[in-house]
Amino acid sequence: MKKVLIANRGEIAVRVMRTCREMGLGTVAVYSDVDRRALHVAHADEAYRLGPGAATESYLRGDLLLDVARRAGADAIHPGYGFLSENAEFADACAAAGVTFIGPPARAMRALGSKTKARQAADAAAMPRVPGSVTGLATVEEALRVAGEIGYPVMLKAAAGGGGKGMRAVASAAELPAAYAAASSEAERSFGSGEVYLEKLIERPRHIEIQVMADMHGNCLYLGERECSVQRRHQKVIEEAPSAVVGDDLRRRMGEAAVRLALSAGYVNAGTVEFLVDEAQNFYFLEMNTRLQVEHPVTEMITGLDLVEMQLRVAMGEPLALRQEDVRLRGHAVECRIYAEDPENNFFPSPGLITRLVQPGGPGVREDCGVYEGWTVPLEYDPMLSKLVTFAETREAAIARMVRALDEYVIGGIRTNIGLFRRILDDEEFRAAWIDTGYLERLLARPAERGDPEIPADVVTLAAALFASGAKQNGADVPVEASESRWAAVGRREGLRA
Structure with missing residues (x-):
C-alpha cells in the first residue's frame, strides 16, 4: 500500500x-x-x-x-x-x-449490515438479543402477530438503515397499522428498501457499544466499550468511554460476545457491536456497524491506540500486534459532536459563512475538525463541523475539562449546538451518570435555566469587538481570541440579549 x-x-x-x-x-x-x-x-x-x-x-x-x-x-x-x-x-x-x-469484506457486510440478517447472525453466535422478528415483516398482520407474542410496547425498525430513519415506537395494537405504514414508507425513501422488522421496546435502556478489530489471520480483539445513551431522535450527541456503569465482568461478557459474532461472520477490520443494557445490567444485541464509528476517538484516548492505523495495517495483511490481555483502559474520555444547527429552532441546520473560529486547546483536549474561518458550511451534507474530545483520569475531570474547552470555543456567523452541551454537562443527572436513551428528550422538555442564555453568534462577535475596543481605549491589551462564554458575559452586561 x-x-x-x-x-x-x-x-x-x-x-x-x-x-x-x-x-x-x-x-x-x-x-x-x-x-x-x-x-x-x-x-x-x-x-x-x-x-x-x-x-x-x-x-x-x-x-x-x-x-x-x-x-x-x-x-x-x-x-x-x-x-x-x-x-x-x-x-x-x-x-x-x-x-x-x-474495511470488512463484502460477504461480512452482507451478513451483518442488514439489521435482520445481523439478528440471524447473532442467534447463530448465541448472543442475547432483543426479542422480536429475525426477518422482515411481510404484512401488517404479521407485525400484529409478532407484537402480540412479545408484548407491547414494541419498536418498528428499518432493516436496511439506521440513524433513526424508519423507526416508530408503538404502545398498542391500535397504533401499529399506521406506524407500520409510516415506518415502511420512510425506510423506502431513506434506504431504497421498505423492509422493516419489529422488536420489544426495552424501557429506559442504555446504548452501549463494543469496538472490535479483526485481522485476516483469525484474530479479533475487543477494545472496551463506549457509552452512547445521550441521543436525540436516535442520533448520538455525546459519547463517553468507558461507561460509568460497566464493570470488568460485564465488559468481558459483552466483549467476548462481540468477538464471537465478528468471528462467526468472517469479519475483518474495524467494527462496532451495539447493545442495549437494561437497568438490571442485562445486555441485548442491537446491531453491528461494519465501519469506523464517528465516536472512535474516545476509544483511542483510553486505549492509546490509533484505530485508523490499525485499519490500514490490517488491510495490508498484517496480523494484529496486540493480544486481548495487552489491551489496557486508562482514564476517561468524552466526545461532543459540534453541529451547525439551531437547538432553539428544532435543531434546524444552520449553513453559512463561518466569520470567526477560535478553537479550544490545552491539556487533554483533542479536536477533529473539518472547517476553518472563512469556510461556508454547505447545506448539501450532514452539518457536523467537528468532534471535540477531552481526556482525564476520571469522568468528573473529563467533564470539567470539556466545560472549559466549550467555553473557549467560538464559532461566529452560524448557529451551533455548543450551548446545548453546556446545558447537558451542567445537568445533575448527567453528572451522576443517570442517563438512558430517553435522557436528552426529557432534558429538552424541561424549561432551560435562565441564568446563562445562549447568545447568537453575531452578538457574540459584536460583544467581543466592543470589549476589545473598550479595553484598548483604557490602555489594556486584551486579545479577541477569548472564550465565547466570556464574550457572552460581556454581552449580558451591555444589555445584548438573544
Whole structure:
C-alpha cells in the first residue's frame, strides 16, 4: 500500500489523512463542487473533482471514485463513515478493480449490515438479543402477530438503515397499522428498501457499544466499550468511554460476545457491536456497524491506540500486534459532536459563512475538525463541523475539562449546538451518570435555566469587538481570541440579549 484515496469529506477525511501521513502513505482527496475549498482538500497530497454538490452525483458514485483511484494511482480506498462505507457492492467493485477496500469484506457486510440478517447472525453466535422478528415483516398482520407474542410496547425498525430513519415506537395494537405504514414508507425513501422488522421496546435502556478489530489471520480483539445513551431522535450527541456503569465482568461478557459474532461472520477490520443494557445490567444485541464509528476517538484516548492505523495495517495483511490481555483502559474520555444547527429552532441546520473560529486547546483536549474561518458550511451534507474530545483520569475531570474547552470555543456567523452541551454537562443527572436513551428528550422538555442564555453568534462577535475596543481605549491589551462564554458575559452586561 502506497497511496490511499479517502472516499469522504470533512473531519473524518482529515483525520484519516493525518494517520496516512504519519505512516508515509500518499493521500488523495475527492470533492464535489461545493467542497472545492474544503479543509480535507487542502490537507491531501492530491485532490480530484467528483461532480455536483448532490451526494448522489459525487460521494455516492462508486464508479467515479474508482476512476479517480485509477487516475491517481491509489491502491487503496478508505471510506470513512457514511456514504459508501457500508456498501457491499462498492467493496466488491474495489476488489474487482484491484483496489484494497479498507474495511470488512463484502460477504461480512452482507451478513451483518442488514439489521435482520445481523439478528440471524447473532442467534447463530448465541448472543442475547432483543426479542422480536429475525426477518422482515411481510404484512401488517404479521407485525400484529409478532407484537402480540412479545408484548407491547414494541419498536418498528428499518432493516436496511439506521440513524433513526424508519423507526416508530408503538404502545398498542391500535397504533401499529399506521406506524407500520409510516415506518415502511420512510425506510423506502431513506434506504431504497421498505423492509422493516419489529422488536420489544426495552424501557429506559442504555446504548452501549463494543469496538472490535479483526485481522485476516483469525484474530479479533475487543477494545472496551463506549457509552452512547445521550441521543436525540436516535442520533448520538455525546459519547463517553468507558461507561460509568460497566464493570470488568460485564465488559468481558459483552466483549467476548462481540468477538464471537465478528468471528462467526468472517469479519475483518474495524467494527462496532451495539447493545442495549437494561437497568438490571442485562445486555441485548442491537446491531453491528461494519465501519469506523464517528465516536472512535474516545476509544483511542483510553486505549492509546490509533484505530485508523490499525485499519490500514490490517488491510495490508498484517496480523494484529496486540493480544486481548495487552489491551489496557486508562482514564476517561468524552466526545461532543459540534453541529451547525439551531437547538432553539428544532435543531434546524444552520449553513453559512463561518466569520470567526477560535478553537479550544490545552491539556487533554483533542479536536477533529473539518472547517476553518472563512469556510461556508454547505447545506448539501450532514452539518457536523467537528468532534471535540477531552481526556482525564476520571469522568468528573473529563467533564470539567470539556466545560472549559466549550467555553473557549467560538464559532461566529452560524448557529451551533455548543450551548446545548453546556446545558447537558451542567445537568445533575448527567453528572451522576443517570442517563438512558430517553435522557436528552426529557432534558429538552424541561424549561432551560435562565441564568446563562445562549447568545447568537453575531452578538457574540459584536460583544467581543466592543470589549476589545473598550479595553484598548483604557490602555489594556486584551486579545479577541477569548472564550465565547466570556464574550457572552460581556454581552449580558451591555444589555445584548438573544
